[in-house]
Amino acid sequence: MTDALKVGIAGLGTVGASLVRIIHSRANELAITCGRPIEITAVTARDKSRDRGIDLSRAAWFDTAEALAAEADIDVFVELMGGAEGSAARSVEAALQRGLHVVTANKALLAASGVKLARIAEEKSVLLNFEAAVAGGIPVIKALRESLTGNTVSRVYGIMNGTCNYILTRMEKEGLSFADCLAEAQRLGYAEADPSFDIEGNDTAHKLSILTTLAFGTEIAPDEIYLEGISNITIEDIHAAADLGYRIKLLGVAQRTETGIEQRVHPTMVPRDSVIAQVDGVTNAVAVESDILGELLMVGPGAGGDATASAVLGDIADIAKSSPGAQRVPVLGTPAASLAPYRRAQMRSHEGGYFIRLTVADRTGVFASIAACMAANNISLESIVQRAKPDGSDTAKTIILVTHATMEDSVRKAVDAIKAESYLAGEPQVIRIERPKAF
Amino acid sequence: MTDALKVGIAGLGTVGASLVRIIHSRANELAITCGRPIEITAVTARDKSRDRGIDLSRAAWFDTAEALAAEADIDVFVELMGGAEGSAARSVEAALQRGLHVVTANKALLAASGVKLARIAEEKSVLLNFEAAVAGGIPVIKALRESLTGNTVSRVYGIMNGTCNYILTRMEKEGLSFADCLAEAQRLGYAEADPSFDIEGNDTAHKLSILTTLAFGTEIAPDEIYLEGISNITIEDIHAAADLGYRIKLLGVAQRTETGIEQRVHPTMVPRDSVIAQVDGVTNAVAVESDILGELLMVGPGAGGDATASAVLGDIADIAKSSPGAQRVPVLGTPAASLAPYRRAQMRSHEGGYFIRLTVADRTGVFASIAACMAANNISLESIVQRAKPDGSDTAKTIILVTHATMEDSVRKAVDAIKAESYLAGEPQVIRIERPKAF
Incomplete structure (x- = not known):
């Protein structure tokens, strides 16, 4: 020996x-x-x-x-x-x-x-x-650094913050508010007294920046990440997502695009019957899509x-x-x-599906105006749901739009155009949709 | 260089x-x-x-x-x-x-x-x-041989045969028979002309024997595996499983028990909301449960x-x-x-939940007799479902029993006792239930 x-x-x-x-x-x-x-x-x-x-x-x-x-x-x-x-x-x-x-x-x-x-x-x-x-x-570093040698990675994404996933899971399963679930997570030791580093996505961003480098061979760029936390996700969003066949997860996503590498951390709708959608509570999951191996998903404890x-x-x-x-x-x-220099793809050129929730005054012509704003920006819609406000008030109603793949820039312009009208009764909610490639 | x-x-x-x-x-x-x-x-x-x-x-x-x-x-x-x-x-x-x-x-x-x-x-x-x-x-060899060093593994299990998982997925999603799905798999090149090595579980058994050695440090024992294929799984089983909140997968399972290592390959009911239950089609998945890391699940392409x-x-x-x-x-x-010598745990001492489907003559006293056979073998039941035969005949009915954790030996004795009675209108179906530990 x-x-x-x-x-x-x-x-x-x-x-x-x-x-x-x-x-x-x-x-x-x-x-x-x-x-x-x-x-x-x-x-x-x-x-x-x-x-x-x-x-x-x-x-x-x-x-x-x-x-x-x-x-x-x-x-x-x-x-x-x-x-x-x-x-x-x-x-x-x-x-x-x-x-x-x-x-x-x-x-x-x-x-x-x-x-x-x-x-x-x-x-x-x-x-x-x-x-x-x-x-x-989860042995994701070993997988990227050793097992995937020779592969060209196209996308890496995952649930990398147990606090956020715990909160989102509890909101969905128990119908509780974000604030209630956060308080519970703090009581159970899953969230810090100052939870902002977790719930605003910074923790996920740190981890994502490391995965990005391993996946794409570019320099680490932790400050070049589009960041959106989960604190403005409401129970209404979660229910609307469920009705449309989705679950909401905080994902970190890094993706190769024609203009550079996209790094983003934001609440994301994933198809309910995808494998990653079942990853609940404090459990983490990381998926890697590459050209030779195909898709690999690893699920396990992210902390402890x-x-x-x-x-x-x-x-x-x-x-x-x-x-x-x-x-x-x-x-x-x-x-x-x-390592190659990191070249950031602009978030405005991100392409994907979008969930848009609008709370509007119940007036004639509102729907036509919304449809016109979408059409003017060449956004085609996968589904449209209109429903009464859950509080029973009949002066406002909720309109939910799900787009086909479109440009972030177009969505922002359409939403800005809608905001310029007078019928919005609240801040529009925009949640990006992410689809696993294989499962 | x-x-x-x-x-x-x-x-x-x-x-x-x-x-x-x-x-x-x-x-x-x-x-x-x-x-x-x-x-x-x-x-x-x-x-x-x-x-x-x-x-x-x-x-x-x-x-x-x-x-x-x-x-x-x-x-x-x-x-x-x-x-x-x-x-x-x-x-x-x-x-x-x-x-x-x-x-x-x-x-x-x-x-x-x-x-x-x-x-x-x-x-x-x-x-x-x-x-x-x-x-x-799926980099499961690397995970077991390198990443999990120092861990004591308690169970390793997985979907390791794409042909079987494809057939079971198609049966569930399309309501087709085993024979139809097998023919389709052969047409698509997912199954061999002689499919028995895949569908009878031998291919899974080979792979399982390798994982067992990596997980438990025992000699490879490919011939010491309890083997049951998927060819007698009916669409009725799949529907009954779905009604009870389960999906049916062909799993290879190796588990440390007090009397030795259990290695088994058989159709298995897994909870519908577990992550592994979502693994459909030719995709593979392997889970490892160990004492320090906890549970790790890896999903990816099993062939190609x-x-x-x-x-x-x-x-x-x-x-x-x-x-x-x-x-x-x-x-x-x-x-x-x-490496330690392989010590086989007897299948009769396997402990777990069981799904038992009985087709019985529609006579007074049948249910009481079944209940008595279960009780005589100390089997406690989680659920009991009785329904008319799907063919509409009213001379036979289907009784489905789901047991709490019990011994295989007890289940076999109870089923033998039931078979000794005169009311069975078909061979009883027994499917083991497997529960992931964490997700």
Whole structure:
């Protein structure tokens, strides 16, 4: 048996503590599978004295992640602190520069500095693994970076935020409002006290930017993402979607178009009988459409201490199973030096189906005016539903339009034209429709 | 850039020809991603003169796979011929003995000789990759062998035969008989002229035996599988399942139990709102339940020249990205020398829910007798549906029972007791129910 793989862990929160527990409790199995023991020889965390219920007696304690990365007797530096800057960023870079392998679950760091870090890792011939950074336990990084080698990806999309999916699922199943479901999610620990990072789509955007790079071989562009959260989705939208055969999910979508790469995060209507439409609650799902393989969908836990630790452990095991300097897996699928510049497709040129919900005064001529605005922008309609307002008032009614594939620009112009008329009784709701290719 | 990876391909059918086309058309991208060019330097197939629409001018032609494996100037031997014995088996073994990496899509060979071949590969420090052997383009081998390292798997199950899933989907959606759907599948090329290997479950069993070994670290036991095909599933079963909130799929299931490993292939009722229930047509799906990661489900194309070639190419790329002798990924997840003997759990001790459909004479006392047979075997019932026969005859009626979790042995005894009575007007139908853990 070869020498043990020496691991240093920075960050002993839920994921870090779970990882330590698993590596200790499965030491024998891991040594057999990996061909060498995995030993935790160094750790650091904010509070040395806190009892985490784990045995750290055989690990050297470091006061900072930077010190651990610089001085510890380790082969692999595992970063589980989080944050795009500060100690996490400095220690990861220092570890790579020192020629250590790095495993991280830090999506913010990768979104901000992934290309720079990949370049260093590749120069030093070490691995930088980050399976846990996107969709938790789902091995989507491995699928994109290894299994799909040689494929040209056309679209990658997914449900990557458990908080949002939990809220949307509860709204649909229980008929509750967004605010009620958010409060419940907070009570259950599925949502933060300040939930805006999740519900406004920023968390999904970070993850999407990483998948985009793996899928399309372009530089990471986390700030070039069209972003729309779920806070203005009403129970009325969800019911209308259901009536038309759709469910509403917060999707992150990256797509190759003729004018560049489209990256967008927004509430999305998906066909009710598609596989991804059944992904409920905090579960995540990621789909990849490519030209040789076809469509691949992976569903699993997107968060949680154990699921995330499992992904981190898989990354560590991959390092344990390879010899030093022997790995040439490009960190971001494409070698950092060969990544193409990111070219953003404008959202106005996005093409797809649209759901448009209008609350209008119940007056003669309104419907004709709406139809005229659509026709003037060359929008053809798949379905039109008109119904009384749920509150029973007869002065306003709801009109729902579902378009065939059309340009975002046309929809915006049509909606602006309708808004310029005097009959709208509320802000129009526009939700994009996304159709899986195969299932 | 390092030396090219030299590949020899044995078998130029649909998959082999697709693989050659892809490697040629994406030569530049592959060289960048893998850090070295991939070159096809040797090929063999049954018929040298056949025009396959691919350029083989730079590859040496060998008349037999054995000769190619023994003499060709290659680093990787790719076996795409199929068959558990004969030329495929001899050439794969010879290639490994020669110290070549091997990539194969041959599930029959792996089911029959996987442990022996893994032992040779591990002794020679070469890779034996076989992603395409199970569920085509779905990277389930990689997930089990790499991503789930350290996890204890409790159950692995899936839809692994496109022919059966196509037939069951068509029966449900179109209300057609099994025979009609089979004929249609044959017409479309989804089923062989002799379809028994697919529809009786043997193909699924081969794949399941490989997954079982990867999941549980036991020796491959393809002959220790409880097998039941789909040919006796009627449209009546499918409608009854739908009424009760289920869909019928042919699943392969391997499960850890107290008395050993259960391996079974049979028509299965899955809850209609589960994710796997939505997997229709020729699409495959594999789910893995493990203690750290939780549940992971992967959905994708299970067959087809391109999808299979994509999986083979991913396997070749993994070899290209690693240095010779540097890889220690155990072929079957656990090193061959450490695999445990397979201990079969008896099907009679299987525990689960059951759907039982009885066609009975319309006589007083029949229902009481059935209820008594169930009670005598301690079977508690979740639901009971009684209906007139669809043919409108009033001398026979259908009784459908759905049990709570119970032992197979009890169900068999109860059904035998019912058969001993005189009121049955047809063979009882028994279908097992399987419930996904998380979604």
